Amino acid sequence: MHFLIIGIWAEARLRKVTFDPTGFDDADRTVIWGIGSQENRWKKCVELAFRRHHAIPADLNMKSAAIPQDDYTRYKHITRLLTEKLAPVITSRNRIAHGQWVHQLKSRSEDQWISSSALEVPNYCGLKARNEVLNQIGEIIGILVVSKPTFDRDYKSILEKLNSSEKDLDGKNQENFVRSLRKSSLRPSGG
Template sequence: MIAEARLRKIIHDPQGFNERERKLIASSKSQIERWKSAVDFAFRRQYAVPVHLEIRDSGADPKVISRHAIITEMLDEDLKPIIEGRNKTAHGQWIWELNNLETQFKGRAADPMNYLAISRRGEIIDDLAEIVHVLIVSEPAFQREFDRLYGKIGTTRCVIDGNDYPQFEATIRSSGRQRIRSAMKDDRR
């Protein structure tokens, strides 16, 4: 839901797309296709790539072509699984996963995520949304911010599964005990 809301906010930024582009993006069938359309339109606008050419075949600077490919790959590899996982949960696929038509079982659903896994997926959505938003509204800002945001996503990818939750939990428990001890000392005074 966060990904969908962030995309809507990006698309309707007054400094971004015009009404025609918004309608074309909205006409895409799936949410991930809407994200890809937004990225595609933004690259075309910022780097003057005609609609009849693929960005990779446009003769644009290799760095531009590479960044387009990187963002498209992040949408497929990072955002798409988050969106699909949320949709499966929203449609009640908690124990058994169904095919796209919801007519047959594909197998067991993924185990529930812990707080860190959920939180880190939100971080990836936020960082991807920021990359796309900056691309849409300002090419110089995109050039300046791309490496920083891409690096943040790479770091988050390494810990997205939340396997470090036991350490996180221990830290929270420890800090809670310290606050209780401190409060008890204050009460004794």
């Protein structure tokens, strides 16, 4: 169930980012919400923010745009984070919400079902780390949308927190967590 909540949070955070009054205008929101998938909506937010901050016209390819190399590297890194970290959460959320534990609908345009592996559900520590990673991705994109100077200032520190949280995605520290819970429940209460 926690996995579902993390996926729902990702959707809510996207709404928060797109409807921030200091961020996108109505035309940008129409473009973003005209896109079918959550992952691609997030990516469009990132693209539109970079385009706005660097005055890149919509018809110019981001690769060939006159954008400083450091900013282009950040752009590519954030879109890769969305693909690697956010997309699996969205997919899992959809599978849970639509009861697709054994069979998953291939796409909306095809009336076929495909067998898929069992839904991988991380332990509590893995879920907590995944939530922290998504919080940091949401924070970095939210700041990017609202303020380029703040984004430039905070990018490195948020990225460091994100990298630290990523180390726990495998949930290997679950045993230590359980032991600490057991120890804390064995202590006599002081009252």
